[in-house]
Amino acid sequence: MKRSLKLWLGGIALAGSFLLIAGVLHDIWLTAMARWLIVADPVVPVDAIVVSTGSLERIEYAIQLWERKIAPRIFVSASDWEILGIRKNIGELTKEGMLKRAVPEDALFMDYRSQST
Numbered sequence: 560m561k562r563s564l565k566l567w568l569g570g571i572a573l574a575g576s577f578l579l580i581a582g583v584l585h586d587i588w589l590t591a592m593a594r595w596l597i598v599a600d601p602v603v604p605v606d607a608i609v610v611s612t613g614s615l616e617r618i619e620y621a622i623q624l625w626e627r628k629i630a631p632r633i634f635v636s637a638s639d640w641e642i643l644g645i646r647k648n649i650g651e652l653t654k655e656g657m658l659k660r661a662v663p664e665d666a667l668f669m670d671y672r673s674q675s676t
Contacts, residue, residue: 604630606631607630608632609636610633610634610635611673612638618653622660625666631666633662633666633667635653635657635669637650637669637673638650638671654667
């Protein structure tokens, strides 16, 4: 009985030590993992920018890429959203926003058929 109690306590001490070290060093190992996982390829010109709605950051980045002349066209995959019974056509709102940012209508291709990612 004493031996199993010692093993159990030793296991808890080992796990606790690991969690403590991981917690203290999380900034270091998370940064190292991020550097390994993130691809930092340069942005090069392409035929079209493809963006799905659902995040203002995605739309903004697509506009920034278009402004930098990375591509002459933006393909937007959008669908209608219904939140609390209110139905909105996100594609039309996205298109309006892009037109206000001086993206010409002939540079936009809107696809309203998407249902999910």
